[in-house]
Every structure is written in structure tokens, then in C-alpha cells.
Amino acid sequence: MSAFRGRGPARAGQYAALLAYLAFLVFPFLWLVSAAFKPARELGAPHPTWIPQDPTLDNFRQALEEQPLLRAAGNSLIAAVAAALLAVAVATPLAYVLARHRSRLTAAATGWVVVSQAFPLVLLIIPLFLILKNLHLVDTRTGLVLVYLVWSLPFALWMLTGYVRAVPRELEEAAAVDGAGRLRTLVSVTAPLLAPGLVATALFAFVTAWNEFFFALVLLKSPENQTLPVVLTHFLGAEGAADLGPLAAAAFLATLPSLVVFAVIQRKITGGMAAGAVKA
Amino acid sequence: MANVMAAPKRSARGAAPGRRPGRRRPGRRRPGRRRPGRRRGSGGPALGPGAWFLVLPALLPILILSVAPLLHGIALAFTDAQSGRTQATRWIGTLNFQDLLHDTLFWDSFRIGLLWAVGVTALQFLLALGLALLLDQDLRLRWLARTLAIVPWAMPEVVVGMMWRLVYNPDAGLLNETLHDLGLGDGRAWLSGLGTALPAVIVVGVWAGLPQTTVALLAGLQNTPRELHEAAALDGAGAWRRFRSVTWPALRPVALAITSLNFIWNLNSFALVYVLTGGGPGGRTRLPMLFAYEEAFRYGQFGYAAAMGCVLVAVVSVFLALYLVGRLKGDQDR
16 A cells, blocks of 8 residues: 555566565675685686686685784774763763753754754864864774764664654663652663663664774774774776785675674664654 | 764764654653644753763763864865974964865866765665665565665775775776676776766765665655545545645655755765765866865865865855754654
């Protein structure tokens, strides 16, 4: 029952459109995966096939030898985990206040969440660079973590405020009637109910930081501090000139953690999107 | 910030889970007359002084690392700040903006940025609308499409860029191979062709953001009352008529919100095109953010780059206002 319902030819047209969409969505990714497992001579051959004729792991070995991928992945992991934990830790109390209290602060914070999404990063990055420089935090993982923390705060606040609102206020009121103080109520009534939301928010913040490129590019100069996305760009040469196999292998490796995390929280994300999209 | 936006990756709008529209929680007071959606949950007591310890942990980083830099960035636009310079930074009024006015390279990048943002946003919207309508049907492969839609969303932008460089590769790329197999000529170097580079990167931009837009529109669709469709169908309204009179009016606030937000994000995008073309060939894909990045961190012109940022903010503000209007409307309509 919906906007267009059809039989026969119309249905066939719908399936054709759906298949075209799936092809557009999936083929580039399959091409990447396929390239990652192809030996160099197959990649350079005029008419490569989808399935590698002679699959190999050489590209992965070569990629790991050419660039310090493991160290970069370690840096990304540290930055992303630290930023995610910090973001949830500082955002949860504020989200609680935003969801449960009415004040000018609530309006200001909500306004900031919306507006902060729209500003060109270049306006932010230069002063951030100067501030971190004064604090001697340019080119350090600590500096990057601080930037990622603030960067993931808007959506962490947004998600968490929704989760807090979903906890029935009556439960907290009941606890208060039973004599629990505010902190006690928060810790033993609200927090356990929030746990799934906290995990989803932290995972989302993790992926955000894991995938981030611009701040890492500007703020990290020494090779030993660089994160995975920055190191990945070292595989790029001029168009056509790059070493395609290792490039594909490294790109494939860098994507796996995000894909796994997204697969885990997919329902929460699309569900949250569904609620958020109407709101947002 | 811009990225939770980015991909973050653009995500910020992850929002408000657990609040399914239309389902009122039991035991709540009836929502007030005005904008019920906004007041919900904010009816609590005023913020007491004791609550500050809950607020400060987030507020301090926000003030120090987001609000202050933003204001500082705007201030920098009126100075001659440069990186690594020894003498003090001077206030030079609107000189940077006057220079921008005569900087043809900047206007080129601005024009390219608008073409890119309009192109990506419009194509994304049209495709996503069609897809959302499609996925709203009872089709067999629907679950597959919804599951796979996560892939572009989860990929780092850098990887998306690298992947499409493989697709566009002139010698053995997927695109040229497919064209060859279809007998459509020998293909070309898409990303380095003066005429093809911008369309080529626009396609990638559409690919990367299509899932989010589709999911948002799908959510909007599923929010339209089924009874209205049935009533309209009973009255003999055709598919197009039902779309115009039932689906679209319900979808409009979501569509406006998501489109203006997408436009803002696209205008501010960086990583994708940086990886795909680096702004080339001959500046044909040099988006404003790439230009500002080069000015700031290759040539050290902090003040000048900040002025560019301010111009972008002015443009973005218009669309931010549109987005806010869409949001308020969405609240009102429920």
C-alpha cells in the first residue's frame, strides 16, 4: 500500500531499479576487495576479471612493508577509543540535564549542537592549531584526542539526550519517593537503563574518530603519530601511477573495523536516524 | 561540528533514538498546545546550582575547543596572521575580504564548490527519494538493500576516495572495463580529464551520502499515515496524485531538513575530493575547503584562509536557517 503499487511490468521495473541501486552500491566495493587479492600482473592486464584468477595475499604483505600500517592503526585505535570513552563520559551528565531540565542553558546547548554541525572546519582548524600549539599539543595524540572529543560531542549529546528521554521519568520519581538522592537515582536507576544507549553512542564516536581525516592531516606531522587515514593517502600517486594492489589491500584493511562496528550497531543507527530524521 | 557531521562522517544526526515518532509514552501529561515535540522532556524543574557539576565536564571542552576557536577564527579573518611569523599579528580590517573579492582563484573554487554541492545534493535527493519509495514497497530484496546501504556509510572517506580511484582507473578500472564490455569505446582518464573530473567526483559524493539520505526519507515515508493512502486510493487517486497530495506534504519537512543539511555538509567537504583529485586537474575540482586548506597550511596565510571560512559561514548560514525552519515545521506537523 503505498505511493506506487503495481503488477506485472510495473513490478518488474521496480525490481530493475532496485538491482541497479544494489549494483551501484556494491560494485565499487567488490572491485576494491577483488583488487586487494589480485597479483600485480592481473591488475595490470588489460581486461581484469571480477574474481582473481590467482588470488594472493602479496598485496597485504607489500602494503604492510611499504607503510607503517600497524603503527598507524594503533594510533587510530588509541585516539578513537580515548575520544569515544571521553565523549560518552562528559556528554552523559549534560545530556541528562538537557533531557530533564529546562533552562537557558538547554536552549543554548541545543543551538550549539545544531550550529556546530554547519561550520566549515577551516574556520575552526586554524585557531585550534594555534591553541594546541600554545599548549604544546600539536603533533601529539593527546591534542588529537581533545579535538575528536569536541568533534563527537554534538552527536553524542544528541543521541544521549534521546536515550535519557526514553527512560520513564516515573522510575526516577519513584526512586526519589523511596528516599534515594539524585546521584543515587542516577547511578542505580537511570544508568543501567541507559547502558545500551551509552554503548551505541560510544561505538558511533569510535567510528567517527577512526574514519576522521582532516584534523589528523593538519595536526599530526611526524610519521610516528599519524593515524590510519593519513597514512593511507601515502599510497596515492598520480592517477594510474599508484601501486594499485597494496593500495586496495590497505584500504580494505582500514575499512574492516568500521564495517564490523556498523554491522553491530546498524539497527540502532537506522532506528535513531528514523527517529532523528523526522526530528532533525 | 562539522562532521558529526562528518561523516562525521556525517552522523550527527544519529539522534534521539528510542523516540519513535507518534508513540506517546504512557503516563505523560498531555503535550502542550505549542510545538509539542519540543517541550517534551523539558518540563522538569529549573536547573539548580547543584546541577553544574553535571554540566561543566562537557561545557568546558565545548567552550575552549569549539566556541572559542570559532570566535577566534572569525577574528583572525580581520588580521594578517601567518604561520611561523615572528612579528606580531596586526589588525587589518576588511583587507582580507577585499583581496578575496579580487581573487579569481577563490571565485573559481567558490563556483566549483557550489556546482559540487548543488550537484551532489540534488542527485542525492532525487535518487534517495526514488529509493525510499522503492524500499517502502514489499519487494523481496528490500532487506538486502537496507543492509548493504550501510557499506558506504561505514567507510572512511579516504577509503571511499581510494576505492573510486580504482573504479575510475584509466587502464584497468571498473568503469572503463564496463564501457568496453558494452562496446562504448575505450574509456578515458576520468579524474584527470578537464571536463570529466568534476562530474566524476560528484558521482562519488552522491555514492557516499546516498544511504543516509535514503534512510532519512524512508523514515519520513513510514511516518505518513497509511489510512490517508488507502482513502486516496479509494477515491480513485492514481500513484502520482497520491504522491503529490499525500506522500509529499508529509515528507516535505524531512526533505527540506535533510537537503539543507546535506548541502551544508557538501559545501564543507574536503577528504573525498582531496583523495580523488587533490583539487586537480588544473583546479577543476578545487573545492573551497581545499583552497582554504592550501592557503592556510601550504602557504601559511592564516588570516586570508580564515576570511574564506567566514564567507563560507555566511553562505552556510542561509541554509542553516532553512534547515532550522524545516526542523520547526517537522515539530509542528506532528
